[in-house]
Structures are given as C-alpha cells and as structure tokens.
Amino acid sequence: MDIKALIRDIPDFPQPGIIFRDITTLLRDPQGLKYTLDLLSEQCAPLRPDYIVGMESRGFIFATPLAYQLNAGFVPVRKPGKLPAAAYSQEYALEYGTDRLELHKDAIPAGSRVLITDDVIATGGTAAATAKLIQQTGGELVGFAFLSELTFLKGRQALPDVPVISLIEY
Numbered sequence: 039m040d041i042k043a044l045i046r047d048i049p050d051f052p053q054p055g056i057i058f059r060d061i062t063t064l065l066r067d068p069q070g071l072k073y074t075l076d077l078l079s080e081q082c083a084p085l086r087p088d089y090i091v092g093m094e095s096r097g098f099i100f101a102t103p104l105a106y107q108l109n110a111g112f113v114p115v116r117k118p119g120k121l122p123a124a125a126y127s128q129e130y131a132l133e134y135g136t137d138r139l140e141l142h143k144d145a146i147p148a149g150s151r152v153l154i155t156d157d158v159i160a161t162g163g164t165a166a167a168t169a170k171l172i173q174q175t176g177g178e179l180v181g182f183a184f185l186s187e188l189t190f191l192k193g194r195q196a197l198p199d200v201p202v203i204s205l206i207e208y
C-alpha cells in the first residue's frame with residue numbers, strides 16, 4: 039500500500055513556500071486508514087508503551103487508535119487554555135509560527151513508559167516541547183512515532199535520544 043500516494047500536497051498553505059501534506063485524503067480512505075494504523079501499531083509495539091501521548095489536533099487522530107491497539111492509555115497534549123485541571127505548559131516554535139502546549143500534571147504516573155505520536159514531524163518543535171512536558175511528569179519517554187517526516191527540516195535533531203519511528207519521508 040502506497041501511503042504517500044493517498045496524502046495530498048497543497049502548495050502555499052497555510053503560507054507561501056510551505057507544501058502542506060494533507061492527510062484528510064488518507065484518513066477518508068478505508069483501506070489506507072487501516073493499513074496506516076496497523077503498520078504504526080506493529081512498529082510501535084516493541085516499545086511497550088503504557089501511554090500514548092498525542093498532540094492537538096492531528097496527533098489525536100493517530101494516537102487514540104494506536105493506544106487502543108497497544109492496550110495503552112491515551113493522553114492529550116493540548117493548545118493553551120483547553121485543559122480543565124492543573125497543567126504543565128511549554129512554548130515551542132512551528133514551521134509556521136509559535137504556540138504553547140499543555141499537559142495535565144497528573145496524567146502520567148512517574149516511571150510509566152510514554153510514546154509520543156503525531157501525524158508529521160517538521161522542525162520537531164512540537165514533539166520536542168511535548169518531550170519536555172513528559173519529562174516534568176517523571177514518565178519515561180520510550181520513543182516517538184510519526185506518520186510522516188519532513189527530513190529536510192532535520193526535526194530529529196531537536197529530539198531526545200530515543201527511537202524515532204516514521205512511516206514515510208519527504
């Protein structure tokens with residue numbers, strides 16, 4: 039199955055010079071969605087995560103079914119002001135702009151195994167900020183899993199030294 043063929047390229051979105059990798063065309067394809075989630079869970083299973091952390095909003099799409107398939111819990115990392123209980127907060131830079139991410143302080147028990155999942159790693163800013171949030175909880179970061187990787191942005195270099203899984207590269 040050619041996952042890349044199901045992802046649509048949109049030039050100059052959300053700003054000039056960015057080629058946006060639009061996963062909605064993959065998500066709406068029943069076989070493509072199943073194949074992608076099965077491959078992701080197969081590659082992540084050896085990391086034996088207790089919790090899958092997904093970043094709002096596209097990270098949620100892959101993190102939740104992955105948690106279901108791996109018998110793990112799902113933990114959301116959200117944009118500012120969305121989480122109702124006490125939260126850690128971390129600023130980060132995007133391929134296009136800056137933002138903050140938040141994580142409930144009591145979401146991850148110290149010592150538990152945590153896998154961070156998102157649809158794409160670009161500069162790595164989002165994933166690196168999420169790793170810093172996990173660090174504050176005392177959870178053990180066991181790896182990252184992305185559907186796709188924009189290799190020319192060298193996002194991996196921004197990440198801590200744990201396994202990084204990505205299914206396709208641009």
Ligand SMILES: O=P(O)(O)OC[C@H]1O[C@H](OP(=O)(O)OP(=O)(O)O)[C@H](O)[C@@H]1O
Binds near residue numbers: 093094132165
């Ligand atoms: O590696 P980076 O440079 O940090 O970029 C990757 C992040 O950018 C996108 O999220 P975005 O903030 O656009 O939000 P969305 O998921 O709500 O669309 C994407 O879903 C990743 O989370």
Ligand SMILES: Nc1ncnc2[nH]cnc12
Binds near residue numbers: 057060188
């Ligand atoms: N080029 C891109 N396409 C889709 N999502 C992104 N997030 C950051 N950069 C992106």
